[in-house]
Amino acid sequence: MLEALNPQPQDKILQLIALFRDDPRQAKIDLGVGVYKDATGLTPVMRAVKAAEKKLWETETTKTYTALAGEPAYNAAMVQMILGSGYADRAASVATPGGTGAIRQALELIRMASPAAKVWMSNPTWPNHPSIVKYLGMPSAEYRYFDSASGGVDFAGLMADLDGVAAGDAVLLHGCCHNPTGANLDLAQWAQVLDLLAARGAIPFVDLAYQGFGDGLEEDAAATRMVAARFPEVLIAASCSKNFGVYRERTGILIALTSPDRKAVVQGNLNYLNRQNYSFPPDHGARLVTMILEDAALTADWKAELEDVRLNMLSLRQQLADELRRATNSDRFDFVARHRGMFSRLGLTEAQVATLREVHGIYMVGDSRINIAGLNAKTVPILAAAIAQVLA
Numbered sequence: 001m002l003e004a005l006n007p008q009p010q011d012k013i014l015q016l017i018a019l020f021r022d023d024p025r026q027a028k029i030d031l032g033v034g035v036y037k038d039a040t041g042l043t044p045v046m047r048a049v050k051a052a053e054k055k056l057w058e059t060e061t062t063k064t065y066t067a068l069a070g071e072p073a074y075n076a077a078m079v080q081m082i083l084g085s086g087y088a089d090r091a092a093s094v095a096t097p098g099g100t101g102a103i104r105q106a107l108e109l110i111r112m113a114s115p116a117a118k119v120w121m122s123n124p125t126w127p128n129h130p131s132i133v134k135y136l137g138m139p140s141a142e143y144r145y146f147d148s149a150s151g152g153v154d155f156a157g158l159m160a161d162l163d164g165v166a167a168g169d170a171v172l173l174h175g176c177c178h179n180p181t182g183a184n185l186d187l188a189q190w191a192q193v194l195d196l197l198a199a200r201g202a203i204p205f206v207d208l209a210y211q212g213f214g215d216g217l218e219e220d221a222a223a224t225r226m227v228a229a230r231f232p233e234v235l236i237a238a239s240c241s242k243n244f245g246v247y248r249e250r251t252g253i254l255i256a257l258t259s260p261d262r263k264a265v266v267q268g269n270l271n272y273l274n275r276q277n278y279s280f281p282p283d284h285g286a287r288l289v290t291m292i293l294e295d296a297a298l299t300a301d302w303k304a305e306l307e308d309v310r311l312n313m314l315s316l317r318q319q320l321a322d323e324l325r326r327a328t329n330s331d332r333f334d335f336v337a338r339h340r341g342m343f344s345r346l347g348l349t350e351a352q353v354a355t356l357r358e359v360h361g362i363y364m365v366g367d368s369r370i371n372i373a374g375l376n377a378k379t380v381p382i383l384a385a386a387i388a389q390v391l392a
């Protein structure tokens with residue numbers, strides 16, 4: 001039976017990681033992989049996570065199963081962090097293995113409820129979005145998103161494409177810190193998009209993987225909150241991988257907003273999907289997140305460290321934009337300072353990206369997405385000089 005299987009296409013980012021690992025040059029720079037790194041290149045365990053783990057080790061008395069939807073305290077704390085108060089009667093939710101698990105469950109929920117519904121995704125988007133949609137055999141469509149000339153959002157293109165959304169289609173929107181481009185809608189543009197989606201009868205599906213990495217924990221939730229307040233039905237897939245630094249613990253949540261009288265049925269369907277796919281969701285990361293969010297001192301320390309992470313990325317952005325201005329003698333890359341989150345798409349060609357890798361030992365994804373957190377004060381000028389050289 002197994003000989004009937006065909007090789008799967010390699011994941012481009014995983015391929016890049018392998019190439020980087022095998023590169024013997026000392027001065028190589030990894031801007032490919034999507035994890036936060038501090039100035040020493042480490043992806044640290046956050047202080048509050050360490051403290052919660054210690055406390056958990058001391059106090060945990062059983063590892064028996066939790067609830068199918070995850071611990072209610074985790075779900076409540078996450079709904080509060082993402083949406084604020086006032087959603088208890090509308091929010092069905094399940095804990096999931098990371099943000100990816102939440103995206104997968106959301107798509108399966110859409111397919112179960114409405115098999116003909118199209119899933120609209122930005123072009124470009126995180127490659128795993130279209131990959132999972134395709135795997136599930138769901139109809140899909142793209143909307144324009146990025147203007148490579150300006151490094152900003154192609155808002156006219158986006159609105160023109162979303163004009164074609166049909167009633168009941170699901171529109172996947174990055175809640176903040178768009179991956180891979182780094183370009184984001186402002187709140188006035190969000191309002192226009194939501195007017196259009198409401199007029200078309202679409203279902204907003206928000207992927208929130210970087211809350212706290214852009215303009216701040218509250219600020220990064222503002223668009224998602226606008227969606228939640230406006231639409232009767234909303235799907236939100238959120239990840240704790242980045243903002244709590246618990247990547248490998250697989251900690252995420254799917255929130256489905258519905259009407260109070262439909263909540264129990266929607267919740268039952270979310271539980272059912274968890275049961276079919278992996279039964280009980282992972283608990284360790286979710287428990288740490290709950291302990292942090294329920295303890296004022298741990299929350300304060302976590303927020304302070306998250307803010308340091310955010311400000312570090314912002315200052316690297318500013319430094320890179322300044323260095324690129326000097327090195328290229330142009331304002332072409334000023335958008336890097338305006339982008340938010342961990343990534344920026346630089347707008348280089350595949351050939352230029354290959355030259356940066358082969359000649360300069362600088363690794364970025366083929367579409368010229370860089371991980372800002374892969375830089376530090378010393379490597380920013382090296383990157384700027386190398387980019388100026390490949391452009392010359």
Ligand SMILES: Cc1ncc(COP(=O)(O)O)c(C=O)c1O
Nearest residue numbers: 034098099100126179209239241
């Ligand atoms: C846009 C986006 N959504 C979701 C995720 C899911 O993250 P995880 O499954 O690691 O929590 C990521 C991670 O890279 C992402 O970039």
